[in-house]
Amino acid sequence: MKIRVHSWFSLIPLLTTFAQAGEVRIAAAASLSEAIMEIATAYQTTHPETKITPVFAGSNVLARQIESGAPIDIFFSADEKTMDGLVKSERIAKDAVVPVLSNALVVVVREDSTLSLQSAEDLAKLQRLSIADPAAVPAGVYAKAWLTGRHLWEKIQPITVGADNVRGALAVVEAGNADAAIVYRTDAAVSRKVKIAFAVPATETPSIVYLAALCKEAPNAAEAKPFAEFLQGEKAADIFRKRGFTVIPPATSKP
């Protein structure tokens, strides 16, 4: 019996090796879900030997997982602050970080909503406003920064309900449990159940920048590197643009 238990345990490292061979794990902001899936599929047609495994969640959640030692090769964050956190905790090298995309905020309501919302002031009149957790999730942090800049945060904060990530905030409006949500332009585009009430002027929000980086302790850096480059390539750029993201040209991305 002792021998059998021992032999089973010796299989564990073997199994994990098998699981990781040819697998690249990318942890990406929830708002990138469809785009990254599409890019992964495109990449795998030319690189069938590599399996791309994406993990989607709020950037802050992913950062916590990477900090705690999750086996992630590439991190794609929806804001700079979260990426900086990982640079500070030495999980990511500062010069590995590349700004790839930018995005914009919009206010959405349910498709069948009769509310007429035109500006931040109008949000104060709602019963409930859905946002991503303003304490840490990038989309929520941006939304809070916008409303704070308009001197409305104090007034609107009591009617907000936070979500774990931006897609959670979107789902609350889809289900009809909030009157409106502040999400990214690209999130509004993936849902048929919501419509854009108005776009938040880019001048009123901090610049919304998505950054990607190879992790220092990437389990599969050899295969992750070409995929990270593919993410910044022309083919990926087309997919990002089609989904409503603004692609930051590589030339200006290098300081």
Place this chain on the structure above:
Amino acid sequence: MTSADGQLILFTLSAAAMAVLVSFPIGIAVAWALARKRWPGKALVETLLTLPLVMPPVATGLILLKLCGRRGPVGGWLHQTFGVEIIFTPKAVVLALAVMSFPLLVRSLRTAFEEIPRDLEEAAATLGKTPRQVFFRVSLPLARRGIAAGIILAFARALGEFGATVMVAGLIPGVTETLPLAIYRSFQTGDDSRAWMLAGVSAAIAFVAVAVSGWFARGKRLL
């Protein structure tokens, strides 16, 4: 620990107490009917009652969210008729805690009733007591220790509830946040020291609850 943390602990304790308070009368009735009566559909009710105990709490939360949302059959009606909202309010938290701790409450109460020697109830009945009198003067007093233990156990379960609560409460600090939700959120926002502090508070409360529950169950004279 800030005053917000103090409020959070107070809210969690009162939401759990409220949940047990709301479910207690129904729990007593159901437990007694299960322990002492035979009726059609009893097995089905027993199974249904166990469900929240074994189902993923998130699934229970999803059902509650759909039922009680503004567009759900229950929540929609309440919203239309009375302008009452449940989801993302403290009411939703109490509801989730009540539903999740109910099976545990009923189980403990049922055992408490089953442990009473039937002879005593029957003797009271033959001496001319009505079933009502038998219940309130014989069954209930004899089951008091088990009932107290059950209440504390259900209360402790409610304090720790996460899965169903997170679905119906939303992240509204100071309004619907309970201890487990605050621990989770503190960790995710990078505030590890607060997460640990709150985890310590939870452990202390759980310790006291289990100790007191065990004390009642073992029958030390306190009641």
